[in-house]
Amino acid sequence: MKLAVVGAGWAGLSAALTAWRLGHQVHVFESAPTLGGRARAVHAPTLDATIDNGQHILLGAYTATLALMRELGLDVNTLFHRLPLTVHSADGTLRLRAGRALPAPLHIAAALLAARGLRWPEKLAALRAVAALRGQGWRTPPGCTVQRWLERAQQPPRLCNLLWGPLCIATLNTPVEHACAQLFAHVLRDSLGAPDRSASDMLIPRCDLTALWPARVARLAAEAGASGDPGHASPTLEIRHPYTVRRLRHVSACGLALDDLPDRYDAVVVCANTPSTARLLATLPDCPGSTQFLADLDAFEHAPIATLTFQLAAPMHLPQPMLLLHEHRTRNHFGQWLFQGQDQEKRLLHVVVSDADALLAQERNAAVAGVVEQLREQLAMPMPEVSRHALIVEKRATFLARPGLRRPGNRTPWRGVWVAGDWTDTGYPAVLEGAVRSGRDAVLALTAAHETAVPRQEM
Numbered sequence: 001m002k003l004a005v006v007g008a009g010w011a012g013l014s015a016a017l018t019a020w021r022l023g024h025q026v027h028v029f030e031s032a033p034t035l036g037g038r039a040r041a042v043h044a045p046t047l048d049a050t051i052d053n054g055q056h057i058l059l060g061a062y063t064a065t066l067a068l069m070r071e072l073g074l075d076v077n078t079l080f081h082r083l084p085l086t087v088h089s090a091d092g093t094l095r096l097r098a099g100r101a102l103p104a105p106l107h108i109a110a111a112l113l114a115a116r117g118l119r120w121p122e123k124l125a126a127l128r129a130v131a132a133l134r135g136q137g138w139r140t141p142p143g144c145t146v147q148r149w150l151e152r153a154q155q156p157p158r159l160c161n162l163l164w165g166p167l168c169i170a171t172l173n174t175p176v177e178h179a180c181a182q183l184f185a186h187v188l189r190d191s192l193g194a195p196d197r198s199a200s201d202m203l204i205p206r207c208d209l210t211a212l213w214p215a216r217v218a219r220l221a222a223e224a225g226a227s228g229d230p231g232h233a234s235p236t237l238e239i240r241h242p243y244t245v246r247r248l249r250h251v252s253a254c255g256l257a258l259d260d261l262p263d264r265y266d267a268v269v270v271c272a273n274t275p276s277t278a279r280l281l282a283t284l285p286d287c288p289g290s291t292q293f294l295a296d297l298d299a300f301e302h303a304p305i306a307t308l309t310f311q312l313a314a315p316m317h318l319p320q321p322m323l324l325l326h327e328h329r330t331r332n333h334f335g336q337w338l339f340q341g342q343d344q345e346k347r348l349l350h351v352v353v354s355d356a357d358a359l360l361a362q363e364r365n366a367a368v369a370g371v372v373e374q375l376r377e378q379l380a381m382p383m384p385e386v387s388r389h390a391l392i393v394e395k396r397a398t399f400l401a402r403p404g405l406r407r408p409g410n411r412t413p414w415r416g417v418w419v420a421g422d423w424t425d426t427g428y429p430a431v432l433e434g435a436v437r438s439g440r441d442a443v444l445a446l447t448a449a450h451e452t453a454v455p456r457q458e459m
């Protein structure tokens with residue numbers, strides 16, 4: 001088969017790799033100069049450094065992503081800093097860490113019981129909530145928000161503020177009052193509730209996100225191109241970027257083309273975010289189901305994530321690579337998580353602000369000053385002077401994970417056109433693992449559909 005993949009984020013690259021391994025001819029088109037989409041390296045001119053567009057963490061439960069990286073010959077043990085599930089606050093008032101001694105899920109129960117900064121009724125309430133969720137097969141009532149679930153599970157308000165709220169914002173980028181409890185339950189099921197203890201591990205990249213594996217795919221494509229023997233029909237993997245696809249066309253009974261380009265494809269997988277996907281699909285003629293499909297894409301709302309990177313005048317070693325910050329928006333203390341940077345000199349700190357509209361509504365200098373003040377107040381150690389900073393805002397970082405959101409599968413109503421991305425019906429919120437799985441699954445599904453269709457056409 002000959003396949004076009006639009007978008008080289010983690011979904012698009014996962015689709016491209018899956019297709020290439022299946023022996024298809026693959027052309028990838030990407031608008032941006034850098035591969036990786038919403039998880040990519042950027043140059044920050046104010047710091048004169050390459051940093052990520054936003055700090056990302058992966059979980060041990062990200063099995064498809066880790067398998068893909070291993071298949072690429074990458075050593076995931078060296079590429080990530082792997083921590084057992086750890087929630088330590090910067091001020092030292094909360095300390096929760098899963099041990100390595102007990103099997104799952106006892107390691108989580110033990111971590112909660114031993115946690116410092118939680119009161120006994122809070123620890124027991126948290127345990128009861130997770131046990132009840134497990135007993136219900138990790139199902140929550142239809143339409144239930146995380147807030148409603150917390151109320152039904154009688155979680156004390158202090159526990160919600162200290163633990164559940166920050167975990168919900170970190171995983172769904174949606175505040176508890178709007179967040180879908182079922183998606184949150186899926187994340188808990190596959191991390192805390194998994195039979196394998198390592199599923200709840202937290203993986204913090206040691207290199208930038210483009211270098212992590214997208215750059216390896218680019219190298220593979222370059223090698224595939226360089227070794228291309230015109231007489232030998234080896235599978236093609238070509239990545240064309242920067243190139244923005246503006247139009248899809250049906251060109252024959254079973255062929256598709258992009259813009260005015262000469263290539264003909266058996267299938268196109270659009271792996272862009274929902275607004276770009278909708279724009280591209282709308283260039284195709286209407287067909288049964290197409291109006292509803294576009295309306296579903298239009299119903300997605302998005303939330304920003306801001307990342308403030310501080311360059312310090314002297315090195316600073318955090319006690320943990322990742323620390324929880326207590327957020328007080330009225331004081332411009334917007335920071336939620338603090339990360340040690342990947343730089344060897346330990347002069348970079350990254351502060352993550354999910355659901356960042358409140359920060360963006362502030363005058364920039366006031367917001368930055370507020371977060372610096374927050375760090376000085378909450379860090380249980382002195383912080384050197386901040387010499388420079390960079391603020392990176394991803395306005396459409398993730399879709400708002402509200403209950404009842406209709407998320408399409410990989411198939412579209414248009415012949416030969418498929419979609420993938422973190423927003424498709426992955427069962428997860430907008431996360432890397434969902435993106436990788438959706439790209440893989442789209443290609444497996446379209447290949448199966450093609451294989452059943454071809455014999456019929458040949459009859």
Ligand SMILES: Cc1cc2nc3c(=O)[nH]c(=O)nc-3n(C[C@H](O)[C@H](O)[C@H](O)COP(=O)(O)OP(=O)(O)OC[C@H]3O[C@@H](n4cnc5c(N)ncnc54)[C@H](O)[C@@H]3O)c2cc1C
Nearest residue numbers: 007009010011031037038054056057245272421422431432
């Ligand atoms: C700041 C931030 C922090 C995050 N933190 C985490 C985290 O800690 N853990 C986690 O699991 N997830 C996290 N996420 C979510 C994660 O980054 C996304 O779920 C994932 O990157 C989405 O991948 P994707 O391939 O579905 O989409 P995208 O990454 O958006 O890829 C789509 C690609 O398509 C390209 N494109 C669009 N239109 C066209 C066109 N017409 N022609 C050609 N190319 C086109 C775009 O340029 C883009 O590269 C975070 C996201 C952000 C922004």
